[in-house]
Amino acid sequence: MLELRHLSKTYEGKPLLSNVSFTVADGETVCLLGASGSGKSTLLRMIAGLESPESGAICFDGVDLAQTPPHLRDFGLVFQDYALFPHLTVFDNAAFGLKMRDQSKSQIQERAAEVLKLVNLTGFESRKVTELSGGEQQRVALARALAIRPRLLMFDEPLGALDRTLKDQVLDELRHILHETHIPAVYVTHDQEEAFTIADRILLLHNGRIIREGTPAEVWSHPGSAWAAKFLNVGNVVEGVISEKRKVETSFGVVDLRCEHIHAVGEQVGLLLKPSSTGPLKVNARVEDVLFQRDQFKVELAGGLFIHLKEAPKVGEPIQIHFDVECLSNV
Amino acid sequence: MKLRSLPAILFLALFFFYPLARILGLTLDTSVFTLDNFLLAWRALSFTFYQAFLSTFLTFLLGLPAAYLFARFDFRGKSLLRAMTAIPFMLPTVVVASSFNALFGPRGWLSFLAPSSTFNFSPFALILLAHVFYNTTIIIRIVGNALTQLDPRLEAAARTLGANPLKVWTHVILPLLRVPLLAAGLLVFLFDFTSFGVILLLGGAKFATLEVEIYIQALQLLDLPMAALLSVIQLLCTLTFSILYSRLSAQMLVPTAPRPSTARRPRTLTEKLYTASIIFLLSSFFVLPLIALPIRSITRLEADRGQRGDVQYGLTMSYYSELFVNRRGSIFYVPPAEAARNSLTYAAATVALSLLLGLPLASALARPGHFERILDPLLMLPLGASAVTLGLGFIVTFNRLLLTSHFSLLSSPLIIPLAHTIIALPFVVRALQPAITSIPERLRHAAATLGASPWRVWQTVDWPILSRAILSAATFAFTVSLGEFGAATLLARPDFPTLPVAIARFLAQPGGLNYGQAMAMSTILMGITLLGILSIEKLRLPGAGEF
Numbered sequence: 001m002l003e004l005r006h007l008s009k010t011y012e013g014k015p016l017l018s019n020v021s022f023t024v025a026d027g028e029t030v031c032l033l034g035a036s037g038s039g040k041s042t043l044l045r046m047i048a049g050l051e052s053p054e055s056g057a058i059c060f061d062g063v064d065l066a067q068t069p070p071h072l073r074d075f076g077l078v079f080q081d082y083a084l085f086p087h088l089t090v091f092d093n094a095a096f097g098l099k100m101r102d103q104s105k106s107q108i109q110e111r112a113a114e115v116l117k118l119v120n121l122t123g124f125e126s127r128k129v130t131e132l133s134g135g136e137q138q139r140v141a142l143a144r145a146l147a148i149r150p151r152l153l154m155f156d157e158p159l160g161a162l163d164r165t166l167k168d169q170v171l172d173e174l175r176h177i178l179h180e181t182h183i184p185a186v187y188v189t190h191d192q193e194e195a196f197t198i199a200d201r202i203l204l205l206h207n208g209r210i211i212r213e214g215t216p217a218e219v220w221s222h223p224g225s226a227w228a229a230k231f232l233n234v235g236n237v238v239e240g241v242i243s244e245k246r247k248v249e250t251s252f253g254v255v256d257l258r259c260e261h262i263h264a265v266g267e268q269v270g271l272l273l274k275p276s277s278t279g280p281l282k283v284n285a286r287v288e289d290v291l292f293q294r295d296q297f298k299v300e301l302a303g304g305l306f307i308h309l310k311e312a313p314k315v316g317e318p319i320q321i322h323f324d325v326e327c328l329s330n331v
Numbered sequence: 332m333k334l335r336s337l338p339a340i341l342f343l344a345l346f347f348f349y350p351l352a353r354i355l356g357l358t359l360d361t362s363v364f365t366l367d368n369f370l371l372a373w374r375a376l377s378f379t380f381y382q383a384f385l386s387t388f389l390t391f392l393l394g395l396p397a398a399y400l401f402a403r404f405d406f407r408g409k410s411l412l413r414a415m416t417a418i419p420f421m422l423p424t425v426v427v428a429s430s431f432n433a434l435f436g437p438r439g440w441l442s443f444l445a446p447s448s449t450f451n452f453s454p455f456a457l458i459l460l461a462h463v464f465y466n467t468t469i470i471i472r473i474v475g476n477a478l479t480q481l482d483p484r485l486e487a488a489a490r491t492l493g494a495n496p497l498k499v500w501t502h503v504i505l506p507l508l509r510v511p512l513l514a515a516g517l518l519v520f521l522f523d524f525t526s527f528g529v530i531l532l533l534g535g536a537k538f539a540t541l542e543v544e545i546y547i548q549a550l551q552l553l554d555l556p557m558a559a560l561l562s563v564i565q566l567l568c569t570l571t572f573s574i575l576y577s578r579l580s581a582q583m584l585v586p587t588a589p590r591p592s593t594a595r596r597p598r599t600l601t602e603k604l605y606t607a608s609i610i611f612l613l614s615s616f617f618v619l620p621l622i623a624l625p626i627r628s629i630t631r632l633e634a635d636r637g638q639r640g641d642v643q644y645g646l647t648m649s650y651y652s653e654l655f656v657n658r659r660g661s662i663f664y665v666p667p668a669e670a671a672r673n674s675l676t677y678a679a680a681t682v683a684l685s686l687l688l689g690l691p692l693a694s695a696l697a698r699p700g701h702f703e704r705i706l707d708p709l710l711m712l713p714l715g716a717s718a719v720t721l722g723l724g725f726i727v728t729f730n731r732l733l734l735t736s737h738f739s740l741l742s743s744p745l746i747i748p749l750a751h752t753i754i755a756l757p758f759v760v761r762a763l764q765p766a767i768t769s770i771p772e773r774l775r776h777a778a779a780t781l782g783a784s785p786w787r788v789w790q791t792v793d794w795p796i797l798s799r800a801i802l803s804a805a806t807f808a809f810t811v812s813l814g815e816f817g818a819a820t821l822l823a824r825p826d827f828p829t830l831p832v833a834i835a836r837f838l839a840q841p842g843g844l845n846y847g848q849a850m851a852m853s854t855i856l857m858g859i860t861l862l863g864i865l866s867i868e869k870l871r872l873p874g875a876g877e878f
Contacts, residue, residue, distance in 0.1 A: 048491050070490040071498075077491040083484035087506045096502070097492035148493060 001025055002047070002152055002184060007056035009042060016042055017208045020056070024152070027182040029175075033195040034205030035231065040188040041080075043205075044154050047186065048077050060151065071100070076145030076183075080157040082137045084129040084144070090116070091125035093140050097148035115143040118177060135166045142174070146181070153178070153185040159194060171197050192232055196220065204228055226270030226328040236273040236305045237328070242266060248325075252283045252303065259327035270328040275307050279322035287317045335691035336706065339756070342688055347713055347753050350724025351566075357559035357727060368557055372564060375544040382455075382530075382540060383523035386462035390519050393463055393616070394470025400609045401471055402478035404602070405594045412610065415617045417468045421864050422857065423814025424528025425831040429853035430620035431461050431533060432838065433627035438846050440623050443632050454534040461529045464620065466519040473518070477511035477583070478504075483593045514579040521572045525565070525717045528816040532835055541565045542719045542817070549723050550821060559727065562720045573715045624857060628850035631843070650847035665826060667852050670833035673744070674813055677829060680748035681812035682805045685755045689804065692756075693763035714757045718817030721750055725822055744827045750818040755808035762807055766800030803870035810863035814856065830856055 002024040009017045016039040024030045032040050045051045047058055049070035058065045065073060084093050092099075095112040103111075116122055119139035124132070129140055138158060145153060158174075159167045175198055178185055189195050195202055196216040204212040204219065212224045223229040229237045240248040240255075242263045247254055250271065263269065273281065285301035290312050297312040299319075307321055357363075401413055419427060433439050435452045452460070481504065489503045490496075505512070527542040536547055541561055548558035597606045631647045654667040692710070696703050713721070725746060770793060778788045816831040823832045830852060837849035 045487070048487070050487050050490060069495075070487075071493045071495050073491070074493075075491060077488065079484050079488060081484075083482060083488040085485060085488075085503060085507075087509075096489070096494075100489075100493035100495075100498055100502075144488075144492065 001061060002186070003059045003062075004047070005057045005059070007043070007046065007053045007058070009039070009046065009051075009054050011039075011042070015208050017053075020205075020208070020210055022203055022210065022213070024184045024186055026184055027179075029178055029185045029187060029198055029200045031187045031189065031195040031199030031202050032205050033189060033192060033199075033202055036190050038205045039208050040190075040205055041156050044077065044156050044186065044188055047152075047154060048075055049073050074148065074150055075152045075154060076148060076150035077154045078141045078145050078156065078158045080160055082141035082158075084137055084140055086130050088129065089125065090121060090127050090129055090132070090140050093129055094143045094147050096144060101148070111147055112143075115147045118146065119143045119173075134161050135170060138162065138170060142177070146177070146183075150183060153183050155185065155187045155189075157189055158187075159189075159191075167194070174198065204231075206231075222326070223272070224329060226272075229270070229272050229328055234272065235275075236323075238271050238273060238305075240269050240271045242269065248327075250281075252281060252305075255281045255325050257325070257327055261327060261329065272326040272328055273305065273323040274326065275321055276324040277322055279324040281323040281325050282320065283323060284318060284320050287313045287315050287319055290315060333695040333700070333703070336695035336703070339688040339692040339710075340706070343710065343713070343753070343756070346725075346749055347716075347721070350721070350728040351716070353728045354559045354562050354720070354724050357556045358563050360556050363556040363560050368560065371544070371557075372561055375539050375541045375561065376564060376568075378538070379524055379540040379542075382458065382462075382538075383520050383526075386459050386466075386523040386526075387516055387520045389459055390463045390466045390470060390523075391516065393612070394467045394515075394519075395474065396605075396609050397467060397613055398471045398475035398478060400606060400613075401594075402475045403594055404606050405596050406606055406610065412613060412617075413471070416471055416613060418621070418861070418864060419464050419617065420466070420468045421810065422860055423831055424526075424816045425532060425834045426624070426814065426853050426857045426860065427461055427464060427620070428529055428532035429834065429838070429850060430624040430857075431457050431464070433850055434620045434623040435460070436533075438632065438843070440627065455538065457533045458526075458530050458538065461533060462523050462526060464616070465526075465529070466522055467617075469519050469522075470515050473511050473515035474508060477508050479592065479594075481507060510579055510582050514576060514583060517572060517576045517579060521569060521576065524572065525569060527717065527719050528820075528831070528835075531820075532838060541568075542717055545719050545723060546821065549726060555723075555727055558723050562723055565717060565720060566715075569715050569717065621857070624850060625854045628847065628854040631847070647847075650844070650851040653844060653848055654851060665828055665833065667830075667833055667837070667848060670828045670830050671852070671855065673827050674830035677744075677747045677751065678809045678812040680745075681751040681755055682808045684748060684752040685759045685808045686801065686805060688752070689756055689759035689763060690801070693760045694767050696760065697764050697767035710760060711757050713753050718750075718754060718815060719821060721753060722818040722821030725750055725818070744824065746822050747819055747829065748812070750822060751808075751812040751815055754815060754818065755811045758807045758811060759804040762804035763797075763800050766797055770796050799870050803867050806863050806867050806870070810860050810867075813863075814860055 004023070005021050007017055007020045008015070020043065022030065032043065034040050042051060046053050049065065049068060052066070060073075085096065088096065091112055094116055095108045098108040098111055113122070113125075116125065119142050121136065121139050121143060124136065124140075129137060132140065138161075141158070159170055162170060171194060178198075187195070187198055199216055202212075202214060202216055202219045203210050204223075206227055212219055212228050214222075219228075220232065220234065223232055223234050226237055229235070238250055238252070240250040242257075242265050243249040243254060244265060246257050248257045248269060248271065257263070261269075283301075283303075283305065285303055285305065287299055288302050289300040291298040291300070292312075293308070296308045296310055298306055299309050299313060300306045301319065301321075305321075313319055397416065401409070435441050435457055441452075485503055485507070486499050489499045494502060525542060526540070527546070530538050530540055531543055531546065536543060536551075539547065541564060545558045545561045545565065548554045548561065597603045628650055629646055629648060631645055631649075654671075656666065696707055696710075699707065729746065774792050775788050778792050779785075783791060814831060815829075816835070819829045819832050820835065823829055828836065834849050834852045834856070837845045837852070840846075
């Protein structure tokens with residue numbers, strides 16, 4: 001089990017990560033989701049031992065890794081753009097870690113063949129990695145990391161360079177392999193679809209802090225903060241002002257507020273509006289634009305709100321929508 | 332073919348390819364093929380290879396840690412230190428020889444400060460050190476740049492896969508740097524192989540490399556066919572190395588977009604120790620000789636004549652004031668000030684001639700047709716031929732070519748600027764060509780459609796851009812001519828020596844005063860050359876290549 005305790009790191013004097021703690025259990029895939037520059041890659045590099053935290057500890061199975069150099073950690077890291085060794089063949093790339101462990105020729109041969117089969121690259125052994133397609137390179141990178149039977153697998157934006165359809169396919173295979181091998185994994189991405197597909201648990205990283213933690217379903221239905229709701233594009237986020245106790249005034253009307261937060265009168269709050277037939281907020285608006293989106297239509301309304309509908313309304317048509325209102329914390 | 336390149340082509344044909352052909356012609360005389368001659372040639376060749384290998388190895392020994400330092404670490408004074416390591420490459424051989432002499436030689440600082448110590452360097456060690464001094468910058472540039480272009484994540488990947496720091500080097504970095512390492516090594520080897528002035532001045536005639544042996548055969552033994560045979564061997568070797576080098580450098584990846592620098596301040600204790608020791612080593616090795624020279628030129632470190640054993644030391648300007656005095660009253664004695672004047676005149680003539688030929692040639696090469704594409708590599712050939720071979724070619728050719736019955740070109744002072752123009756022309760063309768190419772044709776067309784006459788177009792569009800390049804090319808030609816030693820030492824008439832030739836003569840004479848004057852002249856030459864290097868750096872077009 002990987003355990004991070006109160007990790008902090010600054011970059012050029014500014015805090016990059018502050019007080020980050022989480023655990024990854026055996027067989028679990030934890031996904032760090034955040035915008036670029038939020039310190040995700042640095043976090044992975046610290047777990048790998050390539051950089052050291054300024055404070056806090058990284059433990060694996062209860063052992064503090066502060067004194068363990070990267071080559072003795074037995075962690076596999078799949079890099080963004082893969083970082084394959086351009087001077088080696090597919091086989092030698094996959095066998096690199098085994099060779100570093102001074103395993104016998106036959107052991108290396110056997111294990112490398114095994115992982116190349118796992119990622120469907122049997123027959124590619126003697127190819128140059130520079131001649132492979134992006135998807136194939138990605139598999140070599142995965143095979144290379146798997147070959148050493150790592151105690152932990154880390155992925156740093158591993159699918160960033162692939163196109164949409166290939167991404168879905170590789171993601172599927174990756175999920176399969178992770179379940180099969182039961183290796184705990186930390187997966188870093190800025191792409192929420194990737195995160196929601198692969199993760200058992202999602203950690204939302206913003207300004208160097210973990211602002212939300214939960215299963216994909218939990219995070220999606222209750223993003224918790226205005227920033228998270230906007231980042232995940234969960235629905236309409238609007239501003240409101242507390243007019244009196246338990247009431248909030250928005251440009252679409254006054255609604256009752258049901259939340260655990262304590263608000264003062266006059267305070268500004270972020271609100272998430274989710275369409276619901278039983279919702280308390282009734283909005284009458286004109287349809288401004290209709291966008292086709294695969295199996296549904298995104299309908300943009302006058303006033304800046306949007307909803308998704310199965311049937312496309314006409315532009316200019318008046319429409320009435322009921323919204324649930326969820327109060328968001330200001331992070 | 333463009334007519335304007337004709338003068339340069341004719342010039343090269345007459346003063347480069349024809350002399351080379353004459354050298355080749357001399358070796359057709361089979362009487363030169365004797366066992367003794369072959370043994371001599373074999374000895375010279377094997378010694379040349381031996382010293383070049385050794386020098387290259389030592390250059391790597393210093394160059395690789397230095398390249399790593401510059402590629403991976405940031406520290407205060409980094410660009411200054413980098414510039415310091417690059418300066419020797421452009422310094423005249425006599426200046427480097429004098430600097431090493433002033434530091435390590437028998438009359439130098441080291442033997443004064445630590446007499447009879449273990450630090451007494453043999454002449455051979457001095458030669459090797461001077462070669463390292465010259466060529467370390469090549470390793471720093473070529474290997475250092477390749478190291479900067481290396482994806483740092485490859486090292487990180489190797490580390491996470493279980494490679495310890497040593498294995499990261501042997502399995503990832505070194506294999507990936509194979510081509511740049513070979514290319515840099517070959518280039519260093521080529522320069523060490525053709526080194527002449529450093530070997531002659533620091534070692535003397537007993538360190539007979541091919542170059543030195545050519546000089547001895549041609550000038551002291553007057554055996555021109557033997558000198559020619561050695562020249563042909565030398566040419567074949569350098570040609571082979573040059574072809575290998577251009578093959579290798581074609582393989583080197585030219586990055587489309589330079590990687591952002593991965594250099595950072597040293598963090599761990601090991602890193603701090605490493606950077607500190609390499610910075611110390613580099614700054615002492617590259618700064619000390621260049622400081623030792625000027626200080627030695629104003630310091631008396633030995634007894635005056637007739638006061639043997641009574642060492643007087645202190646500051647003195649006498650080495651400089653003596654430069655203007657003819658003490659020996661010999662008719663062949665030339666006061667150093669006159670040698671300096673000769674050098675400046677020759678350098679000016681070289682600048683004029685090489686620009687006159689180089690400008691039209693560069694403009695023809697800037698927009699090459701079929702003919703120019705063939706021409707281009709041919710014009711660079713003089714870079715591969717050594718100056719001594721060029722000098723020999725001139726001796727062989729223009730000895731007989733009497734322009735009038737009483738006037739031979741060889742005995743005319745004009746011969747030196749002609750030889751220097753051959754050496755400077757490739758540099759001048761390489762400096763001008765990119766500038767000319769960089770002026771977009773559309774700019775000229777735009778000016779023309781706006782009503783500018785061709786003359787006005789040239790004046791308002793071409794000239795402002797070209798003037799910098801011309802100035803830079805001129806400075807280059809000037810510095811090359813001023814410091815050139817190999818050809819000048821073969822061609823200079825006794826009564827018209829150049830500054831480097833005069834320095835070499837003074838170094839060869841006994842006595843503290845002669846030595847001091849050699850130091851003084853070397854200091855002056857170094858000063859002028861440094862000014863030249865500085866102005867070339869200032870004039871360099873951004874992004875223009877270095878090698």
